[in-house]
Amino acid sequence: xxxxxxxxxxxxxxxxxxxxxxxxxxxxxxxxxxxxxxxxxxxxxxxxxxxxxxxxxxxxxxxxxxxxxxxxxxxxxxxxxxxxxxxxxxxxxxxxxxxxxxxxxxxxxxxxxxxxxxxxxxxxxxxxxxxxxxxxxxxxxxxxxxxxxxxxxxxxxxxxxxxxxxxxxxxxxxxxxxxxxxxxxxxxxxxxxxxxxxxxxxxxxxxxxxxxxxxxxxxxxxxxxxxxxxxxxxxxxxxxxxxxxxxxxxxxxxxxxxxxxxxxxxxxxxxxxxxxxxxxxxxxxxxxxxxxxxxxxxxxxx
Numbered sequence: 001x002x003x004x005x006x007x008x009x010x011x012x013x014x015x016x017x018x019x020x021x022x023x024x025x026x027x028x029x030x031x032x033x034x035x036x037x038x039x040x041x042x043x044x045x046x047x048x049x050x051x052x053x054x055x056x057x058x059x060x061x062x063x064x065x066x067x068x069x070x071x072x073x074x075x076x077x078x079x080x081x082x083x084x085x086x087x088x089x090x091x092x093x094x095x096x097x098x099x100x101x102x103x104x105x106x107x108x109x110x111x112x113x114x115x116x117x118x119x120x121x122x123x124x125x126x127x128x129x130x131x132x133x134x135x136x137x138x139x140x141x142x143x144x145x146x147x148x149x150x151x152x153x154x155x156x157x158x159x160x161x162x163x164x165x166x167x168x169x170x171x172x173x174x175x176x177x178x179x180x181x182x183x184x185x186x187x188x189x190x191x192x193x194x195x196x197x198x199x200x201x202x203x204x205x206x207x208x209x210x211x212x213x214x215x216x217x218x219x220x221x222x223x224x225x226x227x228x229x230x231x232x233x234x235x236x237x238x239x240x241x242x243x244x245x246x247x248x249x250x251x252x253x254x255x256x257x258x259x260x261x262x263x264x265x266x267x268x269x270x271x272x273x274x275x276x277x278x279x280x281x282x283x284x285x286x287x288x289x290x291x292x293x294x295x296x297x298x299x300x301x302x
Contacts, residue, residue, distance in 0.1 A: 006233040009283065010156040016287040025152040026160035030275075033289060037278045038163070040300040041194075042144065045165055045272060048190060054142040054167060059125035061146040062116040067124055070254055076207050076215065080149040082118035082160075085111035118148035122166035123269040127255045130170065136260040138171020140179070157232055157239045157276050165272040170252070172259050173266045180244055180268040187242045187270065188228050195296050196230050196241075196280050203227040203240065224248070230280040241276045245269050 013019045013034075020029030030038070062084060068074060074081060085108070087097060093110065100107040119125065122145040130139060143166045151158055169179040184200060191198035203225045204216035219225055228242035245268060251257065252265035259265050285292040 004231065004234050006155045009233055009279075010154065012287060013156060013279070013282065018282065018287065019156070024160075025154055026158060028156075028159075034278060037281060037289065037300065038274050041272075041277055041281075042165055042274060044190070044299060048186070049142065049167070052140060054140040057126065057141055057143050059119070059143065059145060061119050061148070063119045063125050064128070065113070065115055065117050067128060068117055068120075071124070071251070073120065076205070076212060077120065079208050080120055080151065080206070082120070082148045082150055084114045084116050084118065086114050088112050119145060120147060120149055122147055122164040122271055123168045126168055127251045127257065127267075130257055131255045133258045133262075134170060134260060134265060138169065138175045138259070138265070140170075141168045142166065143168075155233055157279055159275060162276075163274045165274055167270045168267060169269075170257060170265050170267045172263070173248075176266045176268045177246065180246055180270070183270045184226055184228075184244055187244075187272070191228055191230065191241065191277070191280075194281065194299060195293055196277075196284055198228050198230050198241070199238070200226055200228050203243070205245075230277075230284075232276070232280050232283045239276055239280065241273050241280055243271045243273070 010019075014021060016033075017031040018034040020031065022028055065083070068081065087094065087110065089097070089110065097107055097110045099105075100110070122143060125145075126141055126143070145164055145166060146161060147164050148161050150160060152160060167183065169176050188198055188200050202220050202223055204219045205225060207213070207215045224246045226244040227240040229238035230241050232239040247267045247269070249264045249266055251267045257265040257267075281292075281296075285296060289297070
């Protein structure tokens with residue numbers, strides 16, 4: 001399919017039972033075929049990285065609120081944050097809360113923040129757990145996490161809740177950059193091997209406000225972020241399906257992570273946006289997986 005109409009693509013995903021609208025932009029259910037393709041791709045990544053020696057960890061979709069405070073997330077991305085609030089009142093206040101809801105009155109002011117927020121980046125839960133001195137070879141971890149970013153949109157690849165297959169490398173600058181460069185080529189080759197018209201480019205994060213524009217320029221000039229992109233809803237503005245961030249010493253200094261020789265550790269992360277890659281496959285090869293090219297099926301269904 002070579003036409004790029006975001007609304008039509010959304011409607012086609014729905015009509016083929018691949019996604020299920022739930023009444024909120026950027027939030028939808030996933031059908032069995034969609035999930036099968038997603039799991040097959042994730043399995044392909046696992047097979048590709050089997051000999052890398054990564055530790056596998058899993059964290060819940062909520063994180064300690066103090067992590068966002070320590071990394072100054074709200075300085076750069078306040079528009080993406082999702083906090084978790086709950087009710088802490090007594091019986092009389094509970095009755096008032098119920099009355100407000102049932103009569104259509106505002107009620108959110110009766111809730112208060114909890115100790116957790118929704119996780120906005122798949123790698124965030126890891127760093128507090130590895131404070132201290134790393135082994136001589138550094139550390140490599142892989143995770144599969146649900147991520148939340150408040151970006152409601154009718155455009156199907158712009159989701160509020162989605163999954164990321166993440167790899168995090170922590171160590172010396174040379175160790176981290178060498179690993180990042182290796183995976184940049186590996187990730188590009190992987191997506192191209194599935195028949196996707198993928199390419200890589202220097203990128204920046206969606207920093208907030210006027211100051212954020214300067215931060216984005218600096219990030220690009222230092223080549224700290226790369227993306228592997230595929231045309232899904234636009235030929236001129238292809239969709240980022242794979243992202244590489246070099247954090248330098250940011251998380252190492254924030255969480256006191258040190259290399260074996262006592263230096264502040266550097267870190268980098270790689271994330272495959274699983275839903276976006278699945279959508280890219282449907283966009284490129286059509287909605288009937290049985291009709292996909294044989295070499296693509298052989299890769300995903302070995």
